[in-house]
Amino acid sequence: MIDIVINITLLAFLAITSVAILRMTNLFAIVMLYGIFSLLSAGLFVVMDAPDVAFTEAAVGAGISTVLMLATLALVKRRQKPYYDEAPRAHRPWLPLVVVAVTGSALVYGTWDIPGFGAPGAPAQTHVARYYIEHAMPDTGVPNIVTAVLASYRGFDTLGEVTVIFTAAVAVLLLIGGKRPKATVKTKDEGKQDEA
């Protein structure tokens, strides 16, 4: 019962936050709201008994992403440019409304076939999860099944993930890492004199 109340409260806050993000033009406030959005999602994951995911969401989504966005924000202006230079042209709002309504109802229709949360017959529970739950402790001696799956059973995947993070760091270094080239172009002789 208390779970349902917490879930509904968190989901309501998520919806309010996303609407607020959509309607704002102050980029600083939007970045802060992104952080709040991530923190609320982390809370939802905790309620759904996924502390490992919640941990990652809180650390990466609410922590690092916010800092990186703030660092980017320091380089750009704090206010979003208005979308239109002049007064917005009159357009028919019913076409996007229909598209949104159709997509939304298709998604809602799709959720009817999703098995209930934690249902024992759900495909997520019947495939390999059962094997992991039964064998993780005798196989690896690690009580946290998530760690056992991540580091041992699915070691190849995690190696790939680490390589992806490493590649991302290398790519950022290559793109914006080094010192900026000087704005003024020097001739060869001047450059030599400077070095000497």
Next chain:
Amino acid sequence: MRPNLILHVIAKFVIPLIILFALYVQFHGDFGPGGGFQAGVIFSTAFILYSLVFGLDTAEKIIPAHWLRILAALGVVIYAGVGIESLLLGGNYLDYTLMGSNQIAGQHLGILLVELGVGITVAAAMLILFFAFAGRGRE
């Protein structure tokens, strides 16, 4: 940057706690929630907090950029090296069973080393990202 006494005192108090918590998450990941990814991110936030409070130049003196590059690569090397080690011991790639006296000990050692590699790479990569973005505005 204008010195801000309250920020400095609180940051100096909080940063060791963050690092301690990161190490706890790193090495307690077998038993509780957490692991290399989370620990690496938390570890890097300690240094990010430091550079936000004390300035980017001071932070870069503590952890020079070339160190970060070496560390980011080192984590991947540790991870892949564990795989090669298990190959040399006669097992499959990343099969930790043969690394210890019995299966449990081998798995334990393997998981610990692999998570350490993940943590080092993630922490270094996050700091590289932060310094790259934050250092962009200077000069």
